[in-house]
Amino acid sequence: MTLGYRENAIPFSWKTKSGQVVGYAIEICQRLAAAVQEHLKLPRLEVRYVPVTSADRVRSILDKRIDLECGVTTNTPARRELLALGLTYFYAGARLLVREGEGILSLQDMKNKTLGLVKGTTGELVMQKHQRQHTDVWKTQLFDSTNDGVTALEQGRIDGILTDDVQLLVRARQSSRHLELVGPALSIEPLTLAFSKADRELGSLVDGEMKRLYRSGAMQEMYQRWFRSPLPELGYSLDLAPGRLLNDNFQRPSAYVADWVML
Numbered sequence: 554m555t556l557g558y559r560e561n562a563i564p565f566s567w568k569t570k571s572g573q574v575v576g577y578a579i580e581i582c583q584r585l586a587a588a589v590q591e592h593l594k595l596p597r598l599e600v601r602y603v604p605v606t607s608a609d610r611v612r613s614i615l616d617k618r619i620d621l622e623c624g625v626t627t628n629t630p631a632r633r634e635l636l637a638l639g640l641t642y643f644y645a646g647a648r649l650l651v652r653e654g655e656g657i658l659s660l661q662d663m664k665n666k667t668l669g670l671v672k673g674t675t676g677e678l679v680m681q682k683h684q685r686q687h688t689d690v691w692k693t694q695l696f697d698s699t700n701d702g703v704t705a706l707e708q709g710r711i712d713g714i715l716t717d718d719v720q721l722l723v724r725a726r727q728s729s730r731h732l733e734l735v736g737p738a739l740s741i742e743p744l745t746l747a748f749s750k751a752d753r754e755l756g757s758l759v760d761g762e763m764k765r766l767y768r769s770g771a772m773q774e775m776y777q778r779w780f781r782s783p784l785p786e787l788g789y790s791l792d793l794a795p796g797r798l799l800n801d802n803f804q805r806p807s808a809y810v811a812d813w814v815m816l
Contacts, residue, residue, distance in 0.1 A: 554598055555603055556579070557603050557604075557605040557610060557623060557624065558574050558603070558604060559605065559606070559607075560604050561698060562578075562625045562720060563720070563787070564577050564780060564784055565577050565719075569786045571786065573785070576623075577642070577778075577779035578623040578642065578746060581746065581763075581772075582621050582623035582746060585758070588758055588762040589755070603619050605619065605622060605624070606673070606698060607671055607673040607698070608673040608697065609673075610626065610673070610747070614749055615636075620752075621748050622747040622748065623746050625645070626744060626745060627674075628641060628744070628745050628810050629675065632747070636747045636748065637748050637752070638746070639745045639747075639763055640763040640764065641743040641798075641799075642802075643743075643744040644742065644796055645744055646718050646738030646741060647676050647716060647718070647739045648717075648718040648735075648736060648738055648739065649715050649739075650703065650713060650721040650732055651732070651733060652706065652712075652730060652731065652733075653731040654731070657735060660683055663691050665691075665692075667692040667693070667710075667711045667712050668680065668711065668713055668714070669696055669702040669711040669713065670695055670696070671702055672695050672697055674717075676716045676717075678815065679715065679739050679815050694710075694711055699716050699717075699720045699724065703732075706730075719793070722791065723791065740815045741798070760808055767802065772803060772806075776795060780792075780793045781794070
């Protein structure tokens with residue numbers, strides 16, 4: 554079974570310095586792979602990991618390079634047209650990361666500055682909406698990954714980067730520069746795993762097993778491990794409590810999607 558992973562999407566999916574593929578989304582996918590093995594009554598199931606990016610993850614599924622994409626994919630209507638998506642396992646929000654002390658407190662303060670965006674993410678849509686509403690003008694620069702965008706911010710090549718708040722929080726913790734998240738969340742992003750719509754048997758198994766993980770308390774245990782405990786080889790914890798929407802999922806797991814929305 555082939556799992557697509559993101560090489561630097563801490564704490565959801567990343568490759569450690571020792572070469573292990575780990576993370577919250579990875580552990581969920583590993584549980585699903587074990588359920589596939591049990592369902593098919595296989596004595597052994599080899600799990601192979603394939604790196605994907607935000608730009609090529611959809612095509613990797615459609616081209617059958619991977620069976621499950623285990624990263625930070627927002628459940629949107631457009632993606633549901635192309636892919637099957639699992640139950641929501643986290644709610645993120647698009648926020649702005651900037652260098653401290655430069656007077657940028659919100660997206661409106663980015664007028665005539667350079668804003669970094671990650672290719673193939675909902676951050677582009679959020680930026681476009683705010684640009685239409687506020688008639689502000691931003692220069693934009695696209696990056697292949699959040700890691701590349703934050704590096705550009707550290708080096709002074711851009712003035713801010715807009716993408717999922719959790720990934721930005723991680724990079725701010727890792728940075729030697731003084732970086733800060735500013736302004737309110739600009740979206741509600743239900744994150745989940747993705748796979749082929751053609752594989753109905755896998756879809757049924759994913760739905761049933763994810764509900765079981767929620768009802769058994771296993772999802773809460775995994776959340777504690779990846780968001781409220783020291784991360785493997787990194788030595789720090791995000792110490793991030795689950796939000797109201799995710800707590801509701803813990804209590805009442807459902808395939809219903811509180812759809813992504815721009816605020």
